[in-house]
Amino acid sequence: MAWTFDERSPIYAQLAQRVKMKILSGELGSGQQLPTVRELAEEAGVNPNTMQRAYTELEHEGLVFTRRTAGRYVTEDVALLAAIRHEVAGNEIKTFIDNMKHVGFMEEEIVAELSNYMKGEER
Template sequence: MEWRFEGGGPIYAQIVAAVKLAVASGELRPGERVPGVRELALEAGVNPNTMQRAMAELEREGLLYSQRTAGRFVTEDAGTVAAARRELAEGYVRTFLDAMRRLGLKKDEIHKLLEAEKEEQNAGTGM
């Protein structure tokens, strides 16, 4: 995984968000084994306690589960993955709508823009 951290916001929360995205997008596959905390901490260049906290939070949310000796795995529950995907998608939509409103666009203008973009993309792929 690629790890990049932004200025504000706790690092552990940024790790949780990044792993959630990886699970939702299928970059981390259901049932896939996740590396150990120490290895992940090194990979991301973060404090091992911070990584541990993020993993515990991801387990609490059901995206990861641990088996006592074998390690930690990505959930195999399709519903949990779908819910994470939906949660993230809704977040992107809200961010998008916020930006459009800040530009002063009305609802129907936003719709028109989306329609136009869709047509352009369809044309581009020759469909």
């Protein structure tokens, strides 16, 4: 079944983001071989060239490296993975806080809402 994409950003960027999240979550482990471009393109329902571009983006970020004739692998640099994971977390937190402030929440209220949510007291 093909993946779904939104129209707000290029498909290759969305593909790269999905693979990046699989890497950062540990679903794709450090040193693990990635599916081939063709395999993942078929799974996602995209052109292999689009998938190739996504993998190239991940290589530029240092999350993926290529072994000649052996395919692509997740980086084994655990410090880099931790740094990128914290960067992603920081971006998500900033977006959350900005959105909460935009709808009128004060800092103390944001902390209380988050605390309640984490305790399972969702409203």
